[in-house]
Amino acid sequence: MRVNLRVNGDPVTLDAEPEMPLLWALREKLGMCGTKFGCGIGLCGACMVHLNGAPVPSCKVRLADVEGQEVTTIEGLSADGSHPLQKAWVDLNVPQCGYCQSGMIMAAAALLKVKKKPTVAEIDQSITNICRCGTYVRIRKAILQAAQS
């Protein structure tokens, strides 16, 4: 099946099974590996992307359902790492292993779209991604810092 969509603003045509999760199409068909595989059941958030601006775990999105849609991945969040969240992340040295951080940043970016100045409670409620290195404390600070900029 051929699926047409836009990824980070570019039109893309994918020839793959309609049931294939978007995650694997991004990673294997498009070679965009910034989006990570963590759990495969939409629980950990490592594969978070924006679908028409809203955060979704790409391991739970079928290719068949993204025809004509707009997908944004970590590679497309900014051209050069200049998104306020990315800058705050660098400033506070948030990542450790870094594996969950693409998903974390995409989740945080989606939050800032709907809440320009989120409270700590709102951050806690909306960022449910898992980080095993335990960078949560710095993530909270980095989102608050980015929201100030």
Next chain:
Amino acid sequence: MSGFAPTRRALLKAFVSGAGLVSFHILLPKSALGAAPSASEPGVEVTAWVVIEPNDIVRLRIPQAELGQGIETALSQIIADELELEWGKFKTEFYDPQINRTRNNVYVHTAVLNSWGVDMLFEPMRRAGAQIRHMLLEAASTKLGVPVDQLEVSDNRIVERAGTRSIGFGAIAVEAAKLPIPDANTVRLKPKERWRYIGKPLGRLDVKDKVTGKTVYGIDVQLPGMVYAAVRQSPVFGGRLISYDEKTISGRPGVLKVVPIRGGPSGYTTPPSLWDIIDFEMDDAVAVVADSWWTAQKALDDLPIHWADGPNGSVSSSTINDAFLEAIKSPGRIVRQEGDTAQALKTASKVIEADYHFPYVQHAPMEPMNCTALVNENGVEAWGGSQYADEALRIAAYAAGVALKDAKFHLTYVGGAFGRRLSQDYVSQAVQVARAIRGTPVKLIWTREETTRRSYYPPVALTRFTGGIDEKKRVTAWKAQAVFGSAPFQPYGLSRMPFSVPNVEFQYIGIETPPPFGWMRGVAHTQATWMNIGFMSELAELAGVPTLDFHLSMLNEDAVPKTRPDHDDAVARIRRQRKLLLELVQRAGGRERRGKGLGRGFGITDMSYIPGYHSSCIAAAVDVALDGKGWLRIERVTVVVDVGLAVNPQNVEAQVEGGAIYALTNALYGKLTLKNGRIEQGNFDEYPMLRLAEAPDIAVHIMPATGTPSGIGEEGCPAVVAAVVDAVHAAGGPRIRRLPIKDNNLGFRKA
């Protein structure tokens, strides 16, 4: 190279094997063996440690894997300081285990374990940097015709001190590489007053790539013509593959091949020169190869596989528990004995006994196990993450059936590991698949469920404590009888408790349990520290004394018998622990919290394995709130840490923060169970992790620098587990004797 680091290695070896002291040599390069870097990246290798590019940029070889612990940055700080590099005017690359193999362990310590990276490499890398600096000075002296003593090194250049001439590293690298390497023992190091990078809270080198998705982890490796493999191992530990029905899936679009994988070696988990040689092996497996991983995994899910469960097929958590309770009826191996515990218990005014339990847990790194491999006429090449790339190389060669010289292992960034990647089972699997499809590179990836169910596990543990106090509320007897599941002999977490008690006895019983052993962050101390501090707290309650007061009273250096062979070490540990606990009380806001349902608990560890062990000491206070319905909230963690010298203080803080979260996840939630020889939990719904909303604020205080660096990756875990358990009781909650805390009728609220 005698005189640094090996002392402790020798001690450990002697301790673990029971053999006498062994002297070790750490080898730094004696001659420049000029292996040419790849043509695409021009440069000259000057010793095994660096490559200098024509534009003066220096490529630093990092002899450790970067799993998130910040080692790439810390080691760069150490060598860049001696080499007088401009910060940023260098690149890093992970070491090549083939170079380490052929040059007699030139990188000194390459395994990522025991929080030893900075500790073990601090002096070797300073010396290596100084050697290279001297070689560059010599070469510049010849080229410029200026005596060495009139030259100095500054920001990737050699500069004439009183003149105007200077020359970049790139212009003299070829000549420098030909010079004899100065003796590592006598090479002059920079005085620490002139350190520019060591001790500074510099930003991580890897952070920019990690926030833009550019970092290449093992799972991200891409090769032309690559195919993908999904893998399933025997669901029962020790089970064997009998057959599979390939017809069911053959002919499906995209499915290329089904490959049986033989069980066998998975690599030594510690350097053989350092410790007992231990390979915990791997079981049989089946892999499906396809043109996408998702296609491969879907086909694998539909593939009927017939396993022989073997004797472990009837083992469950309940049978293991029964075996533990049976085993503890018999006396164990006496690990430590002082005074006469039996007599002291008879004459004690009050005696209590308590059993403490630790469950199976798992590392759960975010990056599932994976490896990419290619087998062809040249041998084998493999790409991926590993905590011990020397062994990954060896296992790759073994699985490919080629000579070691014909193997390559390309170490990538690692998406967490926590001890898991000290076993190289996934490397063997990928190579076995690659061998079956010679000439085609294959990326093998595990599911999350497979990663949970086929790990290498720290042991389940049960400790039966018996303690007695006298009329003056002093502890007169402390007896601990421990039963550990499959593991190397590891009583130290329990037996090395620093309390000053006149009559002490430790017994250790190891029994075989099916899940293979694996090292995990906080090795053995994670099981033991909270037990020791928990039982100490029970004795405090028996004596009617507040826990922390009682704790401090048991850290009494005057009570250490002069006759104890490790008297001086015991006193030093007590002094250090008292100092940190008192500092912690100040920083945490006092010995206790007033108010219904509020609790503050304390934990401390120095992770000392043997007398004289060089390690960090960390004290943690955890504040909790507990409501009447059993809802627990972790409010705040305060930590005081003595790491000797913090090479990068901001990174030390990050490690402590992460260690605290790791500890809280294990303490609150961590539990795996077995049924019919299988781990019952699979994904994060069944094996939950602490999330952001539950993460407390964490404050870290680093004690002023003394001496040389000691580790910080692991130490936070045992101390924080102990502190949170103590805090629950301080808040009016139950006495936790069985982890995880959730199994004690408690739920968790967001922070």
